Amino acid sequence: MVKGNLISSGIMRYDSGFYIIRQSMPYPLGETNVFLIEASDGWVVIDVGVDLPSTRLVWEKAVNELGISFKQIKRIYITHCHPDHLGAARWLQQCCDAPVFMLREEIKRARKYVFLEERDFKEIYRQAIAYEVETNRFPDQKINELVEDWYAEVRPLYLEPAEILPFEVGDKLDLGGNSFEVMKAAGHSDGQCMFWSEQHKQLFLADVLAAGAYLHFTDWPNSELQNPLQNLFDLLEQMKTMEVARAFPGHGPVIEDLDTRLDKLVNKHQRILNIVEASVKEPASAGELYQQLYKLEDYVHHHRVVMGEVLGYLNYLVSRNRLSKDINNGKVIYKPI
Helix, strand or coil, X not given: CCCCCHHHHCCEEEECCEEEEEEECCCCCXXXXXXXXXXXXXXXXXXXXXXXXXXXXXXXXXXXXXXXXXXXXXXEECXXXXXXXXXXXXXXXXXHCCCEEEEHHHHHHHHHHCCCCCCCHHHHHHHHHHHHHHHCCCXXXXXXXXXXXHHXXXXXXXXXXXXXXXXXXXXXXXXXXXXXXXXXXXXXXXXXXXXXXXXXXXXXXXXXXXXCCCCCCCCCCCCCCCCHHHHHHHHHHHHHCCCCCEEEECCCCCECCHHHHHHHHHHXXXXXXXXXXXXXXXXXXXXXXXXXXXXXXXXXXXXXXXXXXXXXXXXXXXXXXXXXXXXXXXXXXXXXX
16 A cells, blocks of 8 residues: 655655656566656656556555646556556546557557457467467467466456557657657567657666666567567667667666666677577577576466567577578477578
8 A cells, every 4th residue: 555645755756857656566577667747738647557456546646746637647658568557558548538659560569469359368369479489389388378377367457548549650749848759669569669858868768678677678479570689789779879868767767877788788688699599509499498598487477588588589690690590390490500
């Protein structure tokens, strides 16, 4: 239960014209950042948190503490369709009667993997991921666990809002009286986006990276990206040219040394690429290799994320001619060169 003043309790803080609210979530990172920002015609929200009673209570207290009403919230901006970012959007939309916005590509992805008819959800989702999980030899038991968990545990935490409208790359948003540009940041999800102010050198970073945690670079198998690690490297290189002064991540504290953190992240991935390459001593599938490389808890989403990242490393290495791959009897096999 949230008690008392949110600012004095450290749940809400004011930074650079934006209210940053820490919402709790039932995942390893524990908390996610959401933002409440005044615009020229009212207020806007960036991300909302998982749809839990505690999330709703924090939003109610935040609005009350600032002396505004939900009806003064005019737009809800979502950086990507994960439960900790979009989760409570349907509820918040009902409170304030405001449209929800996501990048067009992310709306398309959500309607393929997330916003499915409840009655046929499991069968539709199984069909949506069938090619990826079967050709890459994700263990059959884990496929079944994933479908069941996605339906029973994940789906209820982020139901589709009644009205969801598309961003386009290059669109301009009014955040705190300043203009921010919508940028695509594919990887962590196919249609993830960031918001960038060239004038103030401020960046809403979504889940590209966080100050104190590692965030996965692919949302496999809920993805159609062929080389997500290359997407990430290209994005990080672009970000280094932007001279970002303050980055507001989806998790953790504000980042003031973004270039240093970008370099560390690239170096981390380069080290893992070398390990993955060295592990391919004979022909093998991603489903075989990820279980050799990592000791995992018996939790299907650990398997899903690690499998996706190993697959991302493998496909990057193939694109760099450091490995080769063939398709044999409908199965993708990676080979040393």
